[in-house]
Amino acid sequence: MNHSLLLSCRSGFESDCAAEIQQRASQLQVAGFARTKPEQGYVLFECFGADDAARLHRELDFRQLVFTRQWQVVTAQLDVDQGDRITPIIQALTELPPCARLAQDWPDTNEGKQMSGFCKKFSRPLENALGEKLLAKSDCVLQLFWLNGTTLYIGYRLIANSSPYSMGILRLRQPSEAPSRSTLKLDEAFSILLNEQERELYVQSGQQAVDLGACPGGWTYQLVRRSMYVAAVDNGLMAENLMASGQVRHYREDGFKFEPIKHNISWLVCDMVEKPSRVTQLMLKWLTQRWCRYAIFNLKLPMKKRFAEVEQDLQQLKKGLAQTGLHFEVRAKHLYHDREEITVFACIHS
Numbered sequence: 001m002n003h004s005l006l007l008s009c010r011s012g013f014e015s016d017c018a019a020e021i022q023q024r025a026s027q028l029q030v031a032g033f034a035r036t037k038p039e040q041g042y043v044l045f046e047c048f049g050a051d052d053a054a055r056l057h058r059e060l061d062f063r064q065l066v067f068t069r070q071w072q073v074v075t076a077q078l079d080v081d082q083g084d085r086i087t088p089i090i091q092a093l094t095e096l097p098p099c100a101r102l103a104q105d106w107p108d109t110n111e112g113k114q115m116s117g118f119c120k121k122f123s124r125p126l127e128n129a130l131g132e133k134l135l136a137k138s139d140c141v142l143q144l145f146w147l148n149g150t151t152l153y154i155g156y157r158l159i160a161n162s163s164p165y166s167m168g169i170l171r172l173r174q175p176s177e178a179p180s181r182s183t184l185k186l187d188e189a190f191s192i193l194l195n196e197q198e199r200e201l202y203v204q205s206g207q208q209a210v211d212l213g214a215c216p217g218g219w220t221y222q223l224v225r226r227s228m229y230v231a232a233v234d235n236g237l238m239a240e241n242l243m244a245s246g247q248v249r250h251y252r253e254d255g256f257k258f259e260p261i262k263h264n265i266s267w268l269v270c271d272m273v274e275k276p277s278r279v280t281q282l283m284l285k286w287l288t289q290r291w292c293r294y295a296i297f298n299l300k301l302p303m304k305k306r307f308a309e310v311e312q313d314l315q316q317l318k319k320g321l322a323q324t325g326l327h328f329e330v331r332a333k334h335l336y337h338d339r340e341e342i343t344v345f346a347c348i349h350s
C-alpha cells in the first residue's frame with residue numbers, strides 16, 4: 001500500500017489545509033493529491049511514491065504548516081467489528097515502525113467528538129494487547145484516528161515533528177480576571193509558536209511591550225501576567241483592573257501611526273481588525289526598523305482563498321526580513337482559539 005498523510009484541521013478549513021500540503025509537497029517534488037470533504041475536520045494527502053508520505057512527514061517542518069493541527073503517516077485504513085477491534089489493529093501493525101506510546105484522535109467535529117469517551121475506555125485494553133510492541137525508546141507515537149466506532153486510520157507520527165497535544169489542541173481555561181476571550185489566543189500563541197527554550201529566552205519579566213488594538217485588554221492581560229510593562233494602543237476602553245496593575249499605559253492613538261518613544265520594545269503584539277497585507281507591512285516596519293525584537297500578531301482571513309492570502313502575506317514578511325541580512329524566524333498557525341484568522345510569530349536575531 002502507498003501510504004498517505006492525514007492532517008487534521010479546524011472544521012471548515014479543509015481546503016486551506018489541502019492547498020497548503022499540496023504546495024509544500026510539490027516544493028519537495030513529491031507528487032500526490034489531497035482528498036477531503038467540507039467540514040470533515042481532516043485531509044488525506046495520497047502520495048504516488050511508496051515512501052513519499054514518510055518523507056514528507058520527516059522533511060516538512062510541522063511548525064511551518066499553518067492550517068494543520070496534527071498529522072500522521074497513515075499505514076492502513078481499517079473497518080473493524082465492534083465485537084473485536086483489537087485483533088485487526090494488532091495485525092495492521094506490521095507496516096509500522098516501533099512506537100513509544102499510543103495516541104488516539106478523532107476529527108474535531110460534532111460527530112467526531114462522540115469518539116472521546118470510547119477512546120478513553122479503549123486505551124487500556126489496547127495498550128495491554130500491544131504489550132512489548134510499544135518501546136519506550138522509539139521516536140514515534142502509534143497514532144489511531146477514529147472516524148467512528150468501527151472505521152479508523154492507523155499509522156504513526158514523529159514525536160519531534162508533530163504536536164505534543166492530543167488532536168493538536170491546547171485547551172486553556174479562561175482566566176476570570178481577563179477582560180476578553182481573545183486572551184486565550186495570545187496565551188496559546190506563546191505555547192504553540194515558541195518552544196520551551198525559546199519561551200525562557202524570549203519572554204522575560206520586566207520587558208517592554210506594545211499592544212496595538214489592545215482594547216478591552218485580553219492580550220495586554222497576558223503580557224501583564226508575564227510581568228511586562230505594556231503600552232496599550234487603542235481608541236477604546238481598557239479594563240480598569242489592568243490599568244490598576246500599574247504596568248499599563250493607555251495611548252488613544254492610531255496603531256498604524258504610533259511610534260514608541262524608546263525603541264527598546266521586546267514584544268509587539270497586534271490584534272487590530274484590518275487587511276492582513278496592511279498588518280503585515282506594519283509588522284515588517286517595526287521589526288526591520290528594530291523598534292521591537294519579537295512580534296506576535298493576527299492576520300484576519302478573507303472569506304475565500306485563505307491559504308493564498310496567508311502565503312502571500314508570509315512571503316512578503318519573509319522577503320522583507322531577509323533584506324536585513326540578519327537571521328530571522330517566521331511561524332504561523334491557525335490556532336485552536338483562532339477562528340477567521342491566523343496567528344504569526346516573527347523575530348529578527350541580532
Ligand SMILES: C[S@@+](CC[C@H](N)C(=O)[O-])C[C@H]1O[C@@H](n2cnc3c(N)ncnc32)[C@H](O)[C@@H]1O
Nearest residue numbers: 180182213215216217218219234254255271272
Ligand atoms: C479584536 S479587538 C482586540 C481585542 C484585544 N486583543 C483583546 O484581547 O481584548 C480589535 C481592536 O482593535 C482596535 N483597532 C482597530 N483599528 C485600530 C487602529 N487603527 N488603531 C488602534 N486600534 C485599532 C479596535 O478599536 C479594537 O478594540
